[in-house]
Amino acid sequence: MSRRLGRLVALSLITIMCLTLLPVSYVRADVESAKKALEEAQNAHKETEGKLQETQENIVLLNGVKDSLQGQLNQLNEQLTEVSNNLADLEDKIRDKEAEIEQSEADLEEAIAIEEAQYAAMKKRIQFMYEKKDTTYAEMLFASASFGEFLNKNNYIEKLSEYDRKMLIQFKQTRANVEEAKAKLESEKEELDAYHVEVVAEQSKVTGYVNDTSHSIGQYKGAIAATEKQADEIAAQAAAEEQNIAELKKKLAEEIALSKLAAQSHWRDISEVQFQDGDRMLLANLIYCEAGNQPYAGQLAVGSVVINRVLSSVYPDTVVGVIYQNKQFSPVGDGHLALALAEDRATAACYKAADEAMSGQTNVGNCVYFRTPIEGLSGIQIGDHIFY
Numbered sequence: 001m002s003r004r005l006g007r008l009v010a011l012s013l014i015t016i017m018c019l020t021l022l023p024v025s026y027v028r029a030d031v032e033s034a035k036k037a038l039e040e041a042q043n044a045h046k047e048t049e050g051k052l053q054e055t056q057e058n059i060v061l062l063n064g065v066k067d068s069l070q071g072q073l074n075q076l077n078e079q080l081t082e083v084s085n086n087l088a089d090l091e092d093k094i095r096d097k098e099a100e101i102e103q104s105e106a107d108l109e110e111a112i113a114i115e116e117a118q119y120a121a122m123k124k125r126i127q128f129m130y131e132k133k134d135t136t137y138a139e140m141l142f143a144s145a146s147f148g149e150f151l152n153k154n155n156y157i158e159k160l161s162e163y164d165r166k167m168l169i170q171f172k173q174t175r176a177n178v179e180e181a182k183a184k185l186e187s188e189k190e191e192l193d194a195y196h197v198e199v200v201a202e203q204s205k206v207t208g209y210v211n212d213t214s215h216s217i218g219q220y221k222g223a224i225a226a227t228e229k230q231a232d233e234i235a236a237q238a239a240a241e242e243q244n245i246a247e248l249k250k251k252l253a254e255e256i257a258l259s260k261l262a263a264q265s266h267w268r269d270i271s272e273v274q275f276q277d278g279d280r281m282l283l284a285n286l287i288y289c290e291a292g293n294q295p296y297a298g299q300l301a302v303g304s305v306v307i308n309r310v311l312s313s314v315y316p317d318t319v320v321g322v323i324y325q326n327k328q329f330s331p332v333g334d335g336h337l338a339l340a341l342a343e344d345r346a347t348a349a350c351y352k353a354a355d356e357a358m359s360g361q362t363n364v365g366n367c368v369y370f371r372t373p374i375e376g377l378s379g380i381q382i383g384d385h386i387f388y
Helices: 003-021 034-131 135-142 147-264 279-291 296-311 319-323 330-334 336-343 348-358
Strands: 380-382 385-387
Touching: 034 147, 279 296, 279 319, 279 330, 279 336, 279 348, 296 319, 296 348, 296 380, 296 385, 330 336
Parallel strands: none
Antiparallel strands: 380 385
16 A cells, blocks of 8 residues: 555544544643643642732731721811811801900990090080180179088089099090900901911811821722732632642542553553554654654653553553543644644654554553653653653
8 A cells, every 4th residue: 555545544544533532622731741730730729829818918908008097087087076166166256256346346436426425515615614704603603692602612613524524534445445445356356267267277178188088998998899809719719720630630540540450451462453554644643742842762652652552451452542532642632633644744753653662662661641740650751751
């Protein structure tokens, strides 16, 4: 059979096998091996746990800042209440002072009116006395019937003049006192007005602090809620990673158990195997996909694993059956093998490894599995793979 005809037959056989044996959905954490997937999952889980702890610490810090701000807000609200009460009392005092000033203005007007009236009366009496040239007082005195009456009349005139002077002085003093009281009230009102401006400014400032602090608390509450949501998401991710790690460990344990079972099972001799057309090309391209970047010993080891499975009673008894067994070789599931076969990408070294493996040569004994090294997994390490 010519090489071209062999390739056509192999491609036809592969196409049929892909249609019958490939799973509809193939999921694997790492296309190279479960070991790498397990290591990556464990590392990612550690990182996730670190993020979760950091996020929880951030929540504690944010809550601490929020509580501190809440305490400041409470103090500011108390301060604002006190300032508002002081402002209300101050405004009451200003209103009282305005009423007192209004009353003092009325008192001043009254004092001025009385002073002016008294001054007018006294002025009129003096004017009358000068116009009469004192004859009235003289006639009144000399008309006295006795000396005692004369003295009494003279005393009356003196007391009247003294009263006029006294009342005028008193009214002037009253006016001065009222003016002084009014000036004092106005000065006190100016002080109250100035203090009122300061209190209003303080109230505005404290109100601004209250608003800013309330806004900050709202922002921290939002940050806390977002961080708590993030923590929940990270915790869910950690749980999923833990489940993934458990599944990977379970799969690895199953593979190790199958490897041990295969070692203890019945093995055929290589002479009992009847290879089919296309097996060589199929095996060479699988070796290319799994170990094309490995040294020749690693390529031969991959071919040996496939042939060991063919010889073991635990696995299918054909190269095609072994390679296309469900979820056994990642290049089958992810499509790399089909692409390699379509172009026959296998190198000469890969074909040589396939030929030697199909002739019964093995450099890994009866190993039926391989993957990148993993802690606790013993076997034969060649290149980047460990065979067991």
